[in-house]
Each structure stands twice: as structure tokens, then as C-alpha cells.
Amino acid sequence: MTTVYGVTRYGGVLQVQRQLLYLDDFPRQHSLKGAMYLVDALFQSINEIFTGASHIQKWFTDIARCVSRGGNPVEWETPLGLRVVQPYHSIMTQTMDTQLQRINFTRATTAPNVMKQTNAFPPNFIHSLDSTHMMLTALYCHKFGIKFSAVHDCYWTHACDVDIMNVICREQFVKLHSQPILEKLASHLKKFLKPAEPHDITNTLQEELLLSLLNNVPTKGDFDLNQVKNSVFFFS
Template identity: 25%
Template structure:
């Protein structure tokens, strides 16, 4: 009975460790607990983007700041689930090519991964593959999803799943326009620097200078035959030309990961320098410690997050450093007075416009200290 009960756990080893701990506490209430408790951030990628553009509404949706008088955690995945489902069912009603979508009812679990990874620049193809893995029945080519009619399921075709992926992809930016603005800014800056043949550069809050430069590779295919068997190999040689596609696709996840890394480094430094230091385990945006230190860990996580964004604007520093790298290359930046936008002339003598920094909101970053659910 006990074994059968434990085998039903999602993470069997963690649950077994918990059960053993509870047995020890039952035998000895003074037993020292060494099993770590983990606190996980609410979609840390969006938390960082909300702080960068100082978007209050977006910050509330990921528990970065309190939700006014409501003493309950926000859930961005559930908030987006309703409009996503409405758009999917609308498509099924109005588009004869997708009749199966009229009764689709995606769960929070269905939409969570695509939304979470969108902040790390997951492509439309990537979202499509995530959904196929989610809806696939075993190893078959059959895809099923829940229906609005309780207890029923709907069989999906591959085109249906791609359409759902498109809707999820668009819905995120329709509901949260600030994300669209910051996405466009980073991608347009990446495109500009690629056209100029220059890497992207920025300085993290922890003082690390980063340079993003993905180069194109040249492939040479060869075949080797030994003992009647042929083996094909691909040899890749790196060129000196930047790869625009990789530069564009990588800038957002690299910026967010650099900010996450700065946050983690500062948290660790804070505890090491603290006379009452305590053990911490970190996995990206997840922080673990012993139960007695949970409150202290939460306090440090919030303090260091505020420190990341309390002084100079990360976006302004990112912008200025990349413009400086253009001038260091010997190019002049000029102002188009009619459009109010900077530009640079390169090779073809045509104007290459520099993207403007998105308009920032009025988020008071110090309100992060009042948040109960930034990590939970």
C-alpha cells in the first residue's frame, strides 16, 4: 500500500525523501531538517522584461509587484488561457479549414510552456513542436486535446496544431503590448548591427561585458568508405561573417539569461558576505534553501532584483553601448529631424535607421519589496 502510494508521485525520489524526513520528525521533533525547500520565480523572463520597460500591468501579471488590494498571486498562464481559447474557437467557427478547433479547450498546462519559452525567443516552429509533444498520444501520430464538452476529446490534424501555435504566438503580444515593443527593439537592433557586420555588446549589472557574435559556417560533406561501409560526415568551418538569423534569434534569450545570471551572482555574494550566511541551491530562477532560511532567502531575492534596476536604466545603457560600438567602428550617427530617429550610412550610402528605445512605463521598482509572490 505504501509503495503503491509513493509510486503515484510525480517526482518519486523527492517524495521518498520527504516521506523519510516526516518519519524522522515523527520519531524526533528536534530532528534537524536538511531537505531543501525550493522557491520558484513566476516566469522570470517576463519579470525581467517588465522591469526593463517599467511596465506596471505586466509586472503585476508575473507577481513582480502586488496586485493592488488583491492578496492572491497572479497567474499569467491562466490570464492568457481564456483569450487564447476564445480565439481558437472563433477560428474554428469562421474558418472552414479548421473545423476541429471550434470546441477546443486548452488547459493551463497546455499553454504554460509556449508562453514561458516565448520570452526566450522560441520560434513559431518551436511552439508547434511543443504542442505536438503535448497532444501526442503515446508514440502514435494521433493528437488529442480536451473539448469544451466535459469528458470529450478532439482529434487534431497537424495543420490544426500549427494554427493553434500561431494563435498562442500572437495572443501574448496582443494582450501585453509592452512585450511587443521590447521584442521589436532588441530584434531591430540585432538586424542593424548584423548589416553593419558588428556584434551586439552589453554590460551586465554584475560588471560582465558580453559580446554576442554568431558566425556563419561553411559546410563540407565527405564520405568515408571502410570495409564496404560508407559513413557520411559534415565538416563545419566558421567564416568571419556574422549570421543574422542567429544574431536575431539569440539576443532576447541571451539578454534575459545575462540578467538572470547577474541576479543569481549577486544573491550568492550577498549571502557569502553576510555573517549569518546560509546554504543556497540555484537552478536558473529557482532558489532552494533549508526551511529556517526561506524568509531570509525571499528577502534577499527581492533586494537584489531591485538593485538590478534601481540605478541606471539597463535599456539606456544597452542602447548607448551599441551606438558607441558603431562610432568606434568609424561610422557617424546622424539625426533624421523629420522622423526624430538616428541613422547611420554604410556602404550603399542608404540610411540604416537605429531603433528608438521603447517608451518606458511608470513602474516603481521599489514596490518589488512589497511583493508576496515574486517567488513561491
């Protein structure tokens, strides 16, 4: 599950090894090697089965890397118009010596932390869409006089109104994801493209790579979103 959150191979090994240690009939001394083998197989299987999702995740990651290497934090707007800016910046450590002791101070700089910006963008963007879906569901429930409450991705209402909320929830999901979300993201991020300084080869290459990524938005699959409206277990 944590693949979509940018889990690393090392993090995946730790998760799998933890589960292997719970198995009484699995040799504990082989738990690390077993976890490493299983993680490689899992990652390969995920990429083969969920090719479209894996491609989009890589597209997100490559974009975030280009934007942050250019000196900007990654930002975007949700379909509701909410501006989101990732607050991950490089940390500077300063040392001050006193008569009693040495004190270390840390403070954030204006330079983005490239690794954090890159790893966080795919899950943060997806979470922003999930929160948009929640807000749309809440707004339409209010429109129809239905009480609504939520914690993360758990939606509540009175038992007598669950069927109505189920319809609203699915309709808003279909409307949300029928929009050209990736195309709008690419258009928004093009504002980071600016002429590089003369003889600045590194920034020029980053600009060219970012432009190439934004001009090649991943194509949609052939899944019929309207099937969500009749899916019992889509939201249950």
C-alpha cells in the same frame, strides 16, 4: 512561455500540435490545422496583452539584426560589468578529396550568423540579467553570513535563513531593475556606429536604422517595482 525565447510560428505549431495529440477527444487528423489556428490566436493575444514586453523584444531583435548585418557579433555588458559576446558565426564548408574518400570540413568564419545572432539576443540578454540578479543575491547573502546555492533560477539556503534570503532576493531584484538598463545597452551599442564607405548604400541604411533604434529606447511602464518586496509568490 517560449515566445520570449524567439520561438517561430513553426516551432509554436509543433509545440501546440504535440499537446493536441495528447487529447483523446481531439481528432488526430485535425491536429495540424488546429495547432496552426491556436498559434495564430496565441501570438496575437500575447502581443495585445503584453504590449510593452513585445515592443521591447522587437526592439532587441531589430538591433541585433542591424549589428550583425554590419559584420559584428552582438555584445553587451551586464550591470555587473561582465562582457557578453554572442559566438554565433557563419559556417564555411570545405571539401577535400583523397584516394579513399571525400571529406567535408566545417569551420566558423569571422562573419556573424545574422539569423542566430538576431534570434538569440532577446533571450540571452534576459538570461544575463537573471544571472546578474543571482550573483547579487549570492553576494549579499555572503555579506550577511548566509549560505547560498543555486541552479539556474532556483535559490537555496538553510531553512532557518530562508526568510532573510527572501528579503535579499527581492531587494536586489528591485535595485537591479531600477537601473536604466535599456539606456545603458543603447549607449554601449552605439560604438558599432561608424561611417560607411563612400557609395555603400546598404551599410549607410543599416547605420541609419541602428542609430534610430538606439535613439528611441522603449519607455518604461507604470508598474511599481517596490511591490516586488511584498510579493509572496514573486520568488517562492
